[in-house]
Amino acid sequence: MYFFLSNLSLADISFISTTVPKILVNIQTQSKSITYAGCLTQVSVFYLFGCVDDLLLTVMAYDLFMAICHPLHYTVIMNPHLCGLLVLISFFISLLESQLQLSMVLSLIFCTAVEIPHFFCDTPQLFNLACSDTYTNTILLYCFGAIFARVPVTGILFSYTRIVSSILSVSSVGGKYKAFSTCGSRLSVVCLFYGTGLGVYLSSAISSSARKGAAASVTYGMVTPMLNPFIYSLRNRDIKRALQRILSRAT
Numbered sequence: 001m002y003f004f005l006s007n008l009s010l011a012d013i014s015f016i017s018t019t020v021p022k023i024l025v026n027i028q029t030q031s032k033s034i035t036y037a038g039c040l041t042q043v044s045v046f047y048l049f050g051c052v053d054d055l056l057l058t059v060m061a062y063d064l065f066m067a068i069c070h071p072l073h074y075t076v077i078m079n080p081h082l083c084g085l086l087v088l089i090s091f092f093i094s095l096l097e098s099q100l101q102l103s104m105v106l107s108l109i110f111c112t113a114v115e116i117p118h119f120f121c122d123t124p125q126l127f128n129l130a131c132s133d134t135y136t137n138t139i140l141l142y143c144f145g146a147i148f149a150r151v152p153v154t155g156i157l158f159s160y161t162r163i164v165s166s167i168l169s170v171s172s173v174g175g176k177y178k179a180f181s182t183c184g185s186r187l188s189v190v191c192l193f194y195g196t197g198l199g200v201y202l203s204s205a206i207s208s209s210a211r212k213g214a215a216a217s218v219t220y221g222m223v224t225p226m227l228n229p230f231i232y233s234l235r236n237r238d239i240k241r242a243l244q245r246i247l248s249r250a251t
Contacts, residue, residue, distance in 0.1 A: 003080075004063060007087050008056045012225035015049040018042055019120040019221060032115075039121040040105060046120065046221075047101045051094035051148060053225070057190055058152040059086045064183070065159035069166045097148050104137045119218065153194060160187055189231050193224045 019042065026032050034042070066074050101123050109132035116125050123141060127134040163183055170176050 001060075001063060001067075003083050004056060004060050004087070008053065008060065008228060011049050011052040011056060012228050015046070015053055016222055016225050018046045018049065023119055034121065039126075040102060042121045043105050043123060043126075044098050044102045046098075047123075048094050048098035050221075051097045052090055053193070054148065054152050055090035055093060056087070057193065058155045059090060061156045061159040061186075061190070064186070065163055068163050093148075097144065100140075100144060104140060107137065108132055108134065120221065149194065156190055186231060189224060189227055192227075193220050 022034065022038075022042070063078060066078055070077070105121075105123060105126055108126060108130040110129065111131040114129040116122070116129065127137055127141070160183060164180075167176055167180060167183070
């Protein structure tokens with residue numbers, strides 16, 4: 001669990017570091033411009049760590065499923081080799097997805113200076129602003145979204161469905177409450193991440209206000225990574241004790 005948490009923290013820090021520093025610079029300089037190379041870099045890195053975050057949430061759901069539904073086999077199945085392999089596969093798939101997104105953006109042609117109604121360069125919004133034909137790119141975007149979003153969502157739903165059914169069989173009311181509290185908080189973050197992310201992608205094909213799209217992008221691009229440490233770490237008793245020891249030494 002701590003191994004996955006450390007990688008999730010790395011992905012979250014890298015995820016928001018792609019956009020937040022540029023936002024702060026724009027606020028300081030009162031300038032909203034970004035270079036073409038900077039936009040391409042932002043697209044590549046943002047989708048890389050966004051997909052890593054996506055897949056790690058799926059891996060952690062599977063880890064929780066094994067811990068609750070198969071506790072006697074947990075240490076055998078979730079051994080260090082499998083955990084490392086799952087993280088490496090997540091990073092490899094994410095790198096592939098980010099390069100596919102980058103290749104689609106590179107194929108676009110822009111007639112003049114454009115203004116993106118978001119706080120970062122997002123592929124669907126760039127499609128809407130391009131002068132070249134984006135029909136094929138839009139189809140590919142939805143295909144990639146179906147693959148890289150539906151498969152993890154299916155795995156998460158399967159894991160939490162089995163977890164809930166296993167919890168319901170527990171006779172202790174206190175045990176049920178504790179388990180449901182942990183699963184409910186984690187599932188709420190997953191729903192927030194996927195719901196707003198899919199909303200941004202789906203809204204690019206229909207008439208939707210730029211303000212609502214920007215608000216949704218802020219939610220899954222900044223709010224959800226900020227909530228992950230509180231949901232996955234600070235609710236853990238061991239991490240709370242370690243944090244208290246650090247704070248006591250500092251004071």
